[in-house]
Amino acid sequence: MSTVIEVENLQKAYGPTRAVDGVSFTVEQGEVFGMVGPNGAGKTTTIECVEGLRRPDAGRVRVLGLDPGGDRRALAERIGIQLQQANLPARLRVGEALNLFGAFYKTAASPRELVERLGLSEKWSAPVTKLSGGQRQRLFIALALVNQPELVFLDELTTGLDPQARRSMWDLVREVRQQGRTVFLTTHFMEEAERLCDRVAILDHGRIVALDRPEALVRSLAVETRVVFTVVGEMQDVPLASLAGVQRVETSGERVIVHGSGDQFVSRVVSALEANRIAFRDLRTEQPTLEDVFLTLTGRELRE
Amino acid sequence: MRGLVQLTATSFKLYLREPIATFFTMAFPALMLILFGSIYGNDPSPLFGGHGTIDVSMPNYTGLILGTVALMSIPITTAGYREQGILRRFRATPMRPLTYIAADVCTNLAMTMVGMLLLLGLGWVLYRVQFEGQFLSYLGAVVLGCLAMFSLGYLIASVAPGARMAQVIGMVIFYPMLFLSGAGMPIELLPDSIRRISAFLPLTYAVNLLRGMWFGEAWSAHLLDVAVLLAMLVVMGGLAVRLFRWE
Numbered sequence: 001m002s003t004v005i006e007v008e009n010l011q012k013a014y015g016p017t018r019a020v021d022g023v024s025f026t027v028e029q030g031e032v033f034g035m036v037g038p039n040g041a042g043k044t045t046t047i048e049c050v051e052g053l054r055r056p057d058a059g060r061v062r063v064l065g066l067d068p069g070g071d072r073r074a075l076a077e078r079i080g081i082q083l084q085q086a087n088l089p090a091r092l093r094v095g096e097a098l099n100l101f102g103a104f105y106k107t108a109a110s111p112r113e114l115v116e117r118l119g120l121s122e123k124w125s126a127p128v129t130k131l132s133g134g135q136r137q138r139l140f141i142a143l144a145l146v147n148q149p150e151l152v153f154l155d156e157l158t159t160g161l162d163p164q165a166r167r168s169m170w171d172l173v174r175e176v177r178q179q180g181r182t183v184f185l186t187t188h189f190m191e192e193a194e195r196l197c198d199r200v201a202i203l204d205h206g207r208i209v210a211l212d213r214p215e216a217l218v219r220s221l222a223v224e225t226r227v228v229f230t231v232v233g234e235m236q237d238v239p240l241a242s243l244a245g246v247q248r249v250e251t252s253g254e255r256v257i258v259h260g261s262g263d264q265f266v267s268r269v270v271s272a273l274e275a276n277r278i279a280f281r282d283l284r285t286e287q288p289t290l291e292d293v294f295l296t297l298t299g300r301e302l303r304e
Numbered sequence: 305m306r307g308l309v310q311l312t313a314t315s316f317k318l319y320l321r322e323p324i325a326t327f328f329t330m331a332f333p334a335l336m337l338i339l340f341g342s343i344y345g346n347d348p349s350p351l352f353g354g355h356g357t358i359d360v361s362m363p364n365y366t367g368l369i370l371g372t373v374a375l376m377s378i379p380i381t382t383a384g385y386r387e388q389g390i391l392r393r394f395r396a397t398p399m400r401p402l403t404y405i406a407a408d409v410c411t412n413l414a415m416t417m418v419g420m421l422l423l424l425g426l427g428w429v430l431y432r433v434q435f436e437g438q439f440l441s442y443l444g445a446v447v448l449g450c451l452a453m454f455s456l457g458y459l460i461a462s463v464a465p466g467a468r469m470a471q472v473i474g475m476v477i478f479y480p481m482l483f484l485s486g487a488g489m490p491i492e493l494l495p496d497s498i499r500r501i502s503a504f505l506p507l508t509y510a511v512n513l514l515r516g517m518w519f520g521e522a523w524s525a526h527l528l529d530v531a532v533l534l535a536m537l538v539v540m541g542g543l544a545v546r547l548f549r550w551e
Contacts, residue, residue: 086389086392089318099314103309103311
């Protein structure tokens with residue numbers, strides 16, 4: 001595996017605002033690398049510095065062995081970009097857009113095959129203004145793939161899409177990855193990062209506060225797991241709070257929530273209930289998510 | 305090169321799908337021709353050196369078309385594309401700014417030519433206007449006039465903060481030219497005091513050159529026109545490319 005993107009101490013300020021404040025990371029070939037964080041965390045500025053669309057104030061960026069600032073055109077041949085904010089002429093049609101953008105590159109994928117793969121075949125002659133939000137994003141992904149890039153950038157791919165369209169967008173990203181292309185994406189949906197990314201960098205106020213595999217991030221922070229159940233019959237005083245790994249027990253009526261952490265935590269709670277012959281139903285565990293990781297790291301909710 | 309050709313062809317298609325823009329560049333001058341033709345007819349007049357009003361209107365209205373494209377269409381479209389993030393999407397490709405502008409120039413040049421041919425066709429059908437110049441010379445005058453005036457258009461697009469401002473600036477520059485450059489009405493109809501203002505309007509030189517070439521005058525008689533237009537092309541065109549912004 002070789003390194004596709006190298007970023008060292010990237011810095012970029014807009015006036016007094018330090019949008020990106022010393023960011024370093026690498027992206028390996030074939031992985032889906034995600035950058036998550038709230039709006040204004042510096043995700044788009046970072047991704048655009050890597051794409052060569054913005055000039056960093058300081059720091060070193062290498063992409064596919066090229067300098068995005070100096071070799072922008074050579075780099076543009078080999079990467080595919082889906083921008084957070086971009087548009088196409090209103091009267092342009094889907095097929096025309098793909099033919100047009102294909103003509104800007106030395107190597108181009110077949111536009112017909114692309115629309116087929118992205119489920120836009122019936123929209124070939126439709127003006128871009130007549131597309132739904134999801135179809136529009138599909139078209140922009142198609143444009144990002146038109147030069148058969150080695151590396152694909154997806155900036156806030158699913159923002160503004162309904163849950164169904166978002167899910168089908170995820171399938172597309174997985175497909176792109178299966179074709180052996182490296183993917184660098186940004187999102188402010190933790191769930192999206194968790195489902196798609198091999199590695200995730202959490203960005204806050206222009207700095208990376210954590211970077212690892214999503215499961216590792218969740219585990220490393222010892223964010224608590226919750227066991228939730230409803231007691232059947234008489235409520236007894238069960239010594240759950242004294243179990244190893246349990247942090248606290250909340251009871252409201254028949255509903256019990258046990259907070260704790262550790263590999264054995266859930267099985268210990270269940271064993272204790274059985275040993276004390278307490279009948280229960282609707283037991284479920286709530287695993288911590290990246291959302292909780294973010295909260296733990298920054299003390300803030302992701303979407304505020 | 306393939307990008308340039310494809311972009312030109314696509315822009316041309318998009319232009320034709322925009323009915324209002326097409327109307328202004330193509331149909332408006334033709335309507336003026338019919339209107340003024342019905343008022344003045346095309347009888348020879350000593351005012352125009354023995355030519356008729358319609359004869360003189362052919363190169364004048366050609367100037368009107370290229371002025372409309374340069375100052376109404378180019379600034380609004382270019383600044384609008386920038387405002388809407390369309391240029392941003394283009395920028396994410398290996399395309400050079402110059403390629404974008406070159407394709408846009410080709411498109412607008414083609415649109416101007418189509419408008420001109422429509423006008424000439426109409427003039428010939430309705431009034432049997434006679435072309436007394438040399439085809440290549442006239443074509444050269446049209447191309448030079450276009451490139452010079454378009455440069456001004458792209459410069460406006462480059463300096464205007466948004467599409468609305470580009471439109472306003474374009475109109476402020478265009479309207480005096482419409483009446484005072486000889487494009488909208490023959491310059492002979494203007495009093496001398498007003499004609500002094502005309503000397504400051506770039507389109508005056510384009511119209512003057514077009515008229516000269518239409519009636520078969522020598523290039524040497526139009527050195528001033530050629531010099532002004534070339535200077536515009538170099539200075540304004542250079543600035544426009546320099547100041548060109550994708551976003």
